[in-house]
Amino acid sequence: MTWQTDLPVAMCQPQGWLDRNVPAEPAEPSRPRPVTAAGWQTGARSWLGNGTPRRLRWPGWPVGLTLAWAGLLVLSLARLETPAAEGDAPSAIAGDGLAAHAFTALGSPAQRKVNVEWNRFYDSAGLATILRRLHEAFPQLTRLYALGQSVQGRPLWCLEVTAPQGPCPAARKPGVLAVANIHGNEVQGGEAIAYTAWYLCHQYGQLPAVTELLDHYVFYLVPTINPDSRDYWLQQPGTPSNRRSGVAPVDDDHDGLLDEDDVDDLDGDGAITQMRIKDPFGRWKPHPEFPEFLMVQVPPDQLGEYTLLGSEGLDNDGDGRVNEDPVGGYDMNRNWGWDWQPDFVQHGAHEYPFSLPETRAVAEFALAHPNLAAFISFHNAGGMILRGPGREGGMMQPADDRLLQFIATQGQKILPFYRSMLLWKELYTVWGGELDWFYGTRGVLSFVNEIWSRRSVDKGPTPPSPETEATFLKHVLLGQGLVPWHPFNHPTYGLIEIGGTRKEWGRTPVSFLLEEECHRNMAFLLYFASQMPRLRVPEPVIESLGPGLFKVSVTVENLRLIPTRTAQDVQNRISPPDIISLTGPDLQVVSSGRVTDRFFKRVEPVKRRPERVEVDAIPGTGQVQVQFIVRGRGQYTIRVDSAKGGLFERTGQLP
């Protein structure tokens, strides 16, 4: 007997599945066979197995018939899958949970104290929950606090991750600030940063590279700096590009009303798609290969079929325009102080630099953390590793630019399909962006990653054609994300059609590639962080110059690429100079100086306070040598105090 009956079984069972599970009997037409108790027993036996005790056999045939139908109903609803075989009861499946039976694939932690599915997006509360769980699971490695609040009062959560030990105190370790989602619709950076927090916490002590990173550096991880619009984008119907702005109201169309004409979900399907209207003079027609959802332009000498009307919406304020004054109307990545220009020069700049609580909170945090030596911000989309300046002629010292280019080139190896690009020249001009402020005013090397390249769709050498993308949507996503064109009666346009793709298609990764983007962008961030200054003070060389008089040669090495102060920092005296000092309870420094040539022994003497030598910076993959002429005896302490390199001490005894 087959299960294919007139009963209200769940729809859409694939044909082949049922065929596979039916015991070896001839296929039945889709009509119930007349059932007798005996027949039922036969069927039951074949289902339940040969060893069924007699007491389970049905009593009599009328009752049996009724019970048989009831049984059919129950069994069909239960949709049992396993074929009839001995010893196959579900209780044989392990009941101690999945974790005990899971094994590592390379690239993720073996043990998971905090479980997160990395193939989906989380709103601001979701991201906050992830950070909170990590903090509770790893209290020694983390601190959790808010940088400030958004317009609507959502906290900007930061998980600070570093080891409690290390060569210098946690607050003095070189720090990297990673933020994401300054544009509300550019959500996947949030997951990337949460993933970074998760990975670092779990891999500390497990993976030497991570242990080293957290011993030497501090990570400030802020998954979203625009939580208001992030939540709006995720929770409400939208397009891939709307909700870029924050939510403070702006009168975009100068009609005296604020935010009065946004998109509308006309057909109530939870998506904002496109509107089109049949129009023989329109320039569009359905694509011959993918007519349900793809459109193609007609040549100029032909009549078309449709005119495209834009995103779903109404003329809410009766001014003859649709969706022209949505919520917000500014761009928080144009609200930063360096090279800030007002709205008529740079659209979206808002009233004045840091006029918005979110940007101001991040800037104040940066100003309060002089140990910041690296900055990265995650955006979407396009597969780019961007460096400043944001405008032609903007500030960028050549030595610093060389460092950025080197790191970005390494990034291209970590992030296939991503290109290292110069913002103003290879993308577009940005006045008042994050990159310029962090570099210009803080002298901090900075990157913006635009996460998700379309080439990920077919992994081809060039961006995929619309047909290639359509194939992906249809056969890899099984149509998820497509909204087929359907008619709608619009109050202004009349009979139109609504359809297209959902907001999750285009700028955000698909679920099974989202974890890859998280990991690879994290890997770039970790590489960048690993190049922050790594100072080391080897044993000084002490030479006796006479009784009680010594020459102490101190070397400070920087084992990594980024100097303790960038050229921008040095030129504008952003941080104080690095100070190398030598003190002791029973000694006096008579003279000191920086050794400018260690072979020819040239020393640049210090004019006053010889016990402390100020140097501009410890160069990247380089060293600085300082010489102290000391009179005295006993214990000495060498101290290296670098705002972005760290605070190190080394003690010893004069011979």
Place this chain on the structure above:
Amino acid sequence: MATGGEYLSNPVLGTRLQSLVNQNPELARVSRLTQSPGSNEVWLVELGQGTETDRASRPALLVVAGIEGNDLAGTASVVAWLEQLCQEQSTNDTIRKLLQRVTIYALPRVNPDAAEAFFAKPKAESAVNSRPVDDDRDGLIDEDGPEDLNGDGLITWMRVNDPEGEYILDPAEPRLLVRADRAKGQAGAWRLLTEGRDNDGDMAWNEDGPGGVNLNRNFPFNYRFFAPEAGRYQVCEPESRALADFVVKHPNIAAAFSFGIADNLTQTPKAEPPKRPPVALHEQDADYYRELGKAWRLALGLTKELSGQTAPGTFSDWMYFHRGRLSLAARAWSPALAVAMAQSQTNTASTTNDSAAGPSPALPSASEPAPKPKASRPAPEPDKPDTASEEERAFLKWADAHAPELFVQWQPIQHPDFPGQRVEVGGWAPFAKTNPPEKLLADLAKRHAKFLTDLASRLPQIELGSIKVKDLRDGVFDVTLTIRNTGYLPTALAQGEFSQQVPPTRVTLLLDDKAILAGTKRVMLGPIAGSGGSKEVRWVILAPDRQRVEVEVVSALAGTIRTHIELKDTSQP
């Protein structure tokens, strides 16, 4: 009632403003805009009849003083002017009518922290608020301020006889110092420093004193990061932020006037075609600036232009270039002004006509580096060869005659930082070059008041012009409405339009869309010229059941009109 003849300490300022409100409760309001880092109040005064909503819907003039921390004369003038206005509005019909159609917003002292230095002992000239700032970027904060070495209660200057110095004694006036010109064979012999010791031993004197940020360098136009006294970023201080937020929340501000170092009235700046980003006065706004400059000079009794100037990050520049409003700025007083006013009082015949003014300098462009002051605080004015020395000599002569206390005679002292070297303390007293002797304040305030009242009367004002209705029968009417600007200024300056900061004048016909056969319910009008400029709006409507239809005209800077149109043919008697 005092007549503006005294410098006001913070408590006295508070008391005076409170009296103003007590005596004019219908007209005047005083509130605290914010508090400074030194915990002083920043007061906001509003003059205008009616409720806050009424005042916010009228064209407004914003007057700002004491934003340059060392400007106390401006504060005295503004307070005197406000008191005068309140007094006059009960006796003078013109003033009463003026205060019914415009609103006055005034901030008499944006930087109350710095003003305390004027009354402190020792008296030191300061332009900054009390925010601790590492001025010399050496990792230490406020570690090297001035000291009163000669005990005269004033922080003046020191000159040190030193062959490595860059100055020589002015041959024409040895009390003054001028830079040695090596090309002329002049060897430097003196160092010029502010009075004090090198507290942090870095061979710089008084380079990191208490404070602070100069709020008039803290605004976004032409802002200079890393410049001394500019702050960590634009609008970072509570005073400047509160002022900026006030401007943003009061889009009815049609014009602004500020006292400070910037001056575009004593001399009209050069105008150019507009650029993005903007760099110069918009060429189509130049005529207004020129005329108002003339009015200013007339009020002061000047017969010709003196030199104007600006600085990076001033409030007045931000108000014009970024907010698109008419923004006038002037020094309350200056040495050149003192000399010129004294001259024009003694010379009855003027030698130069005001209309043949000399060439105006362009505003400093964004690519020019900020001038580095040699002495610490306050920065001496940028040197121009010879002219600066001439001006200084003329001013010293004036001071000798009118206010000898402004220049302290050089006296030798023993200075521990310069053992064995001749060091003299003296020179210009604090505030000598920025604020007049108190006895001159009353007259100055009268002149300022004359100009400010004149300026308030020049704000744009829209009024209903003519209404023409043609009855086309069957309930169809052809309606034409004329809106006229009876004010002097246009409803938007060229920069207002260019910066998109002044929204268009909005005319709304309060009628269903369906009833409008031709035209739109809402019409946006471009700027309406001043002095009687007008624009027309026309509709054809179908309104068989109505006798009248309401219309509303909202101008951002020029007020609001709410009226109705009678649907009767106007061509018939």
